[in-house]
Amino acid sequence: MASETRPFLKMNGLGNDFVVWDAREKPLRLTKDQIAKLGDREHGIGFDQMITVERSTCGVDAFMRIHNSDGGQVDACGNATRCIGRLLMEENAKDLVTIETNAGLLHAFDAAGLRNVTVDMGKPRLNWDQIPLAEEFADTRAIELQIGPIDEPILHTPAVVNMGNPHAIFWVKDVEAYDLARVGPLLERHPVFPEGANISLAHIFDDNQIRVKVWERGAGLTLACGTAACAVGVAAARDDKTGRKTTIHLPGGPIGIEWREGDGHVLMTGLTEVEFEGEVDIETLTWRKTAGGDAPLEAGAAS
Numbered sequence: 001m002a003s004e005t006r007p008f009l010k011m012n013g014l015g016n017d018f019v020v021w022d023a024r025e026k027p028l029r030l031t032k033d034q035i036a037k038l039g040d041r042e043h044g045i046g047f048d049q050m051i052t053v054e055r056s057t058c059g060v061d062a063f064m065r066i067h068n069s070d071g072g073q074v075d076a077c078g079n080a081t082r083c084i085g086r087l088l089m090e091e092n093a094k095d096l097v098t099i100e101t102n103a104g105l106l107h108a109f110d111a112a113g114l115r116n117v118t119v120d121m122g123k124p125r126l127n128w129d130q131i132p133l134a135e136e137f138a139d140t141r142a143i144e145l146q147i148g149p150i151d152e153p154i155l156h157t158p159a160v161v162n163m164g165n166p167h168a169i170f171w172v173k174d175v176e177a178y179d180l181a182r183v184g185p186l187l188e189r190h191p192v193f194p195e196g197a198n199i200s201l202a203h204i205f206d207d208n209q210i211r212v213k214v215w216e217r218g219a220g221l222t223l224a225c226g227t228a229a230c231a232v233g234v235a236a237a238r239d240d241k242t243g244r245k246t247t248i249h250l251p252g253g254p255i256g257i258e259w260r261e262g263d264g265h266v267l268m269t270g271l272t273e274v275e276f277e278g279e280v281d282i283e284t285l286t287w288r289k290t291a292g293g294d295a296p297l298e299a300g301a302a303s
């Protein structure tokens, strides 16, 4: 059978990187194994998530399908939502677009400054069975969970928040003081999280400024995680540790969060970048670059 070549965009949101397919005209269905092979940074293209843009089923601008680099499909990806929002706004010369996801309809709009995009990520889900947790916890601002020796736990009593995907946030004094590559996978798959969890270490270091490091479910350590930034901003404000407007400082850069008074929606603002264009032979999974991406931003141009 003649092999099929498909074009793709390589993008990132603050270093959290994606391969983006446009499957609105021609559906694309890859197996879990094919996705994991393409996601592999040594032998494949390498990405944290694979994003497939499909026709909307409800008449909005597009449907966004998300797979982690382990090949598993998930329902939310904040950084990718900003990237797809930018593509759709540029394509349609609009400054507001609506993206359908399995976690609901998300609105992306042009934020101040070049390539900055704001997404309304909707409301956080905060009840134990919405995270979900395997057992009932009345107060999801701090649940009984710890890792390490009973008398001297390494990490304990996280806040939990669902932003369309499950998050656990551990408050620490120094995000670099922990071997997140070691404890992350243990916590990601802890029995208290029946659907797994994205694991954040969060250090509030100034007025409404929070440093965060993330171990992502199905992807591992990433330079940034948009839904984690939302979850941390909500968890901090909910527990009166900060105000409702925070800046989340991830290894890949800052994300602005506002947990809006009134409707309780979470607004997330940050950069997007097109790294390059490429094409993949779907049969052999060999790939090549076909064009460049965004010109480098002048220092400070994005803000």
Ligand SMILES: N[C@H](CCC[C@H](N)C(=O)O)C(=O)O
Pocket (backbone or CB within 6 Å): 016, 048, 049, 068, 074, 075, 076, 077, 078, 079, 080, 165, 166, 198, 216, 217, 218, 219, 224, 225, 226, 227, 228
């Ligand atoms: N690893 C996440 C999906 C990607 C989230 C992240 N890349 C973001 O920007 O929100 C999960 O399994 O729920």
